[in-house]
Amino acid sequence: MPEPQEVPALTPSASVIVPSYRGEVRLPVLLGGLAQQDTTDFEVVVVIDGEVDASAAVLAGLGESTGLDLDVIVFPRNRGRVAALNAGHAAARGEVLIRCDDDLLPAPDFVSGHVARHAHHGPRGVVALANDVMPDSPYARAYGVRSMDHLIASAYAGDIEPWRLWSANCSLTRGTWEQVGEYSQEYAHYGMEDTDYGYRLHQAGIPLVIAPELQVAHLGAPTSTHDRVMRAFHSGASRRTFEARHGSALSLPSAGTGPWGRLVDGLSRAGDESRYERATRAVDRLLPYVPRYVAEKLVALCVESASLAGYRHAQDVTASF
Structure with a gap:
């Protein structure tokens, strides 16, 4: 059989x-x-x-x-x-x-x-x-x-x-x-x-x-300034790896010009990972008490400067997924 x-x-x-x-x-x-x-x-x-x-x-x-x-x-x-x-x-x-x-x-x-x-x-x-x-x-x-x-x-x-x-x-x-x-x-x-x-x-x-x-x-989007900014910071650090692999396929990160650009640039130079951890939690506590236009600018400032700071401080960033 x-x-x-x-x-x-x-x-x-x-x-x-x-x-x-x-x-x-x-x-x-x-x-x-x-x-x-x-x-x-x-x-x-x-x-x-x-x-x-x-x-x-x-x-x-x-x-x-x-x-x-x-x-x-x-x-x-x-x-x-x-x-x-x-x-x-x-x-x-x-x-x-x-x-x-x-x-x-x-x-x-x-x-x-x-x-x-x-x-x-x-x-x-x-x-x-x-x-x-x-x-x-x-x-x-x-x-x-x-x-x-x-x-x-x-x-x-x-x-x-x-x-x-x-x-x-x-x-x-x-x-x-x-x-x-x-x-x-x-x-x-x-x-x-x-x-x-x-x-x-x-x-x-x-x-x-x-x-x-x-x-x-x-359904898993960031729900706070802290979460959004820390993702921007780590993504900024990863941009160094992309740059090392592919050169200038992405334009170099820049804060831009004018008063806003100078503010973003200055914060990015002063902010490391631990400072953004503390600062963004403070911003989240503040958001309910300020006008929406001011709140939007506060969050945008944190996100934009964090991305640039992560790029600048990539060697000091804790590996994270």
Whole structure:
């Protein structure tokens, strides 16, 4: 009697790759959205970047309850988002590889929409935006909502090169991934590893297209001056790494001219990471008591100077993801 032959697993059309750190609260929301997709021809690969919470246990229950084709990779210790992204892409079986951060809320046509953007086309990268959803607060009213609206409007108007927008909601085909290679492991600080990858796609001659219909809600946006400024500071430090790898692809950071530029420049020279930690917490306490115009200027001053300060103090910045 012949031995039974193992039936090979079918290759899904797409893989949704989810890097996650401390995601036990966010992951059920994301997987709930993925369970409502208008297609089932996809898998979900979640990479848990360090056993620091109950994410693995949460996913064990969600795999059954959602009916998703779910693959979970667990790093025993935190290795950073780059390592998580690379591990997820390496494990993925789909033809279209969709990056989806764990704090997004995808619409029902999220997966099919990304797949459709690659159908009947040559190699390309698909960039979709994530619109920050944040609770009402002095920070949101003064800066958070307006800055996000400005970014989205500028992106759709073509004022920002698409490679600079490669981020939490994007996709490429397996062939393009194999051609361009992994995310660079040289990035030790928050930010810029995505911009680096977008630029490498651009360098390789692979067109990047923006897909407005695939915009999603971003539930993990900064909700305070402190959080927004510390991200700017670390991203500024990462800009040094990008510069070392790609030269002047990005213009050198500058405070600009005039009184505002001199103020930004002066603060950036005086401010190190610990000073921004303290100063931004003080600003958050102050925001409810000043006019909105003043509040907006205070936050903008902190964000702009922090980005420049991070660039200037990169060697002193604590590695962080």
